[in-house]
Every structure is written in C-alpha cells, then in structure tokens.
Amino acid sequence: MNESPTAPRVIVALDVEDSGRALELVSLTSPAIGLYKIGSRLFTYEGPSIVREIAKLGASVFLDLKFHDIPATVEGSVRAATALGVAMMTVHASGGVDMMRSAAEAASEESERLGIERPLVVGVTVLTSLSMEDLSRTFGSKGAVRDVVLHLASQARESGLDGVVASVEETRLIKDAVGVDFKVVTPGIRPSGADAGDQKRVATPRAAREAGSDFLVVGRPIIGASDPLKAAEGILRELKEA
Numbered sequence: 001m002n003e004s005p006t007a008p009r010v011i012v013a014l015d016v017e018d019s020g021r022a023l024e025l026v027s028l029t030s031p032a033i034g035l036y037k038i039g040s041r042l043f044t045y046e047g048p049s050i051v052r053e054i055a056k057l058g059a060s061v062f063l064d065l066k067f068h069d070i071p072a073t074v075e076g077s078v079r080a081a082t083a084l085g086v087a088m089m090t091v092h093a094s095g096g097v098d099m100m101r102s103a104a105e106a107a108s109e110e111s112e113r114l115g116i117e118r119p120l121v122v123g124v125t126v127l128t129s130l131s132m133e134d135l136s137r138t139f140g141s142k143g144a145v146r147d148v149v150l151h152l153a154s155q156a157r158e159s160g161l162d163g164v165v166a167s168v169e170e171t172r173l174i175k176d177a178v179g180v181d182f183k184v185v186t187p188g189i190r191p192s193g194a195d196a197g198d199q200k201r202v203a204t205p206r207a208a209r210e211a212g213s214d215f216l217v218v219g220r221p222i223i224g225a226s227d228p229l230k231a232a233e234g235i236l237r238e239l240k241e242a
C-alpha cells in the first residue's frame with residue numbers, strides 16, 4: 001500500500017573523488033534524476049564550486065556534511081550552505097536541541113534574506129554503523145538503537161528540523177511516532193537482485209515507498225552501473241509500479 005500519492009524522490013549519492021566524474025554522472029543521469037548528494041569526501045576534495053557546477057547543469061544538491069558543533073558554529077555553517085543554494089542538508093540530531101533550533105532558524109533567515117527557497121534541514125539520528133553495544137560504550141546509553149532513533153527524531157521535529165535520515169526499517173515507526181509529514185530520507189536502497197555491498201540493512205525501492213520514505217538515497221547501484229541512466233530509470237520504474 002502506498003503511503004503517499006506521489007512516488008518518493010530519488011537522490012543519487014555522488015560518492016566519487018573528483019568533480020569531473022561527479023559532473024559526468026550528473027549529465028548522464030539528470031534526464032531522470034534532479035537531486036544529488038554530496039558528502040564530505042567529494043566536498044573536501046573539490047570545495048563549494050562542485051555545488052555551483054551541479055546547479056549550472058540544472059540539478060539540485062543535498063549537502064550531506066552532517067554538521068555537529070556548538071549552536072553558533074552550526075548556525076554559520078547552515079547559513080553558508082543556504083547561501084550556496086543547496087536544496088537539502090544534514091546536521092547531527094545528537095548535537096542537541098539548541099543546535100538543531102539554530103540550524104533550522106538559520107536556514108529560514110538566510111533563505112528569506114536572499115529571497116531563495118528555504119532548504120530542508122534533516123537530522124542524522126544514529127549512524128547505521130553503530131550497534132547497541134557501540135552506543136552503550138560511547139554514550140553509556142542503555143536504550144535499544146531503535147528507541148534512541150525515535151527519541152532523536154522527535155527532538156529533531158520539536159527543534160524545527162524538516163526530517164531525519166533513517167533506514168527503511170525505522171521509517172514507519174518514525175512516521176507513526178513523529179508525524180507523516182516529517183520527512184524521512186532513506187539510504188541502503190538496492191533494486192531487487194542487486195549487490196548489497198557493505199550495507200547491512202538494505203531495502204528495495206518498493207519497500208522504501210511502502211514504508212513511507214520521502215527520499216531514497218542511491219549510490220553504487222547507479223554510479224557503479226555500466227549505464228547509470230538505465231539503472232536510475234529502472235529504479236524510478238520500480239517506484240512507480242510499487
């Protein structure tokens with residue numbers, strides 16, 4: 001059963017090291033895909049110019065730098081990302097309510113000041129690489145990962161963030177606990193029959209849509225394909241048919 005009348009959007013993760021390959025992937029796939037994720041690796045190699053270059057090709061950027069610092073510093077970073085014209089960005093929900101509030105307010109104020117569309121600010125709850133044992137060792141937390149994710153998601157909402165990044169497994173729980181209009185961005189997507197790579201918990205595009213995901217982040221199944229456009233179109237088809 002579909003949660004939303006429209007299919008979720010697909011975001012291609014540009015997990016490459018140089019702007020040449022990144023821009024080639026955007027040119028190849030942009031007939032089907034309009035949104036691209038830039039992480040800390042590509043951004044550290046190429047800097048903000050890669051965001052401007054992608055915009056020149058008519059596509060939008062999800063800047064996944066996972067800001068996590070004192071509120072004033074994150075506020076400045078969110079202002080800078082907003083001025084750069086990104087459509088979405090991430091901050092760590094574990095940075096605290098004041099930090100998330102500063103981030104949400106900075107996105108609103110800066111976009112209003114510049115007369116541009118306000119970017120979505122989404123929170124990273126618990127990294128999927130962390131187990132319950134890791135959480136306990138790092139934070140002394142006794143709760144199950146799922147409970148920590150739900151707690152951070154509800155704090156993110158209270159702080160004015162637009163959504164969170166989470167696995168497909170957690171998406172339904174988050175929507176039920178925090179609200180259906182709170183955006184959930186899901187990585188770990190693999191079309192039926194594709195290689196999981198190092199992802200431990202994967203889901204098909206259909207399962208992601210059925211769980212209520214708003215944005216699907218897809219990396220290797222598209223950027224590692226011999227024909228990235230065909231791979232992207234296959235995923236879009238699977239989503240439409242779901």
Ligand code: C5P
Pocket residue numbers: 013015039127128129165187188189197199217218219220221
């Ligand atoms: O290649 P693949 O489809 O596994 O890429 C998924 C993308 O989503 C990568 O950029 C990865 O860093 C990111 N991601 C993830 N799991 C998270 C958060 C982000 O796989 N929990």
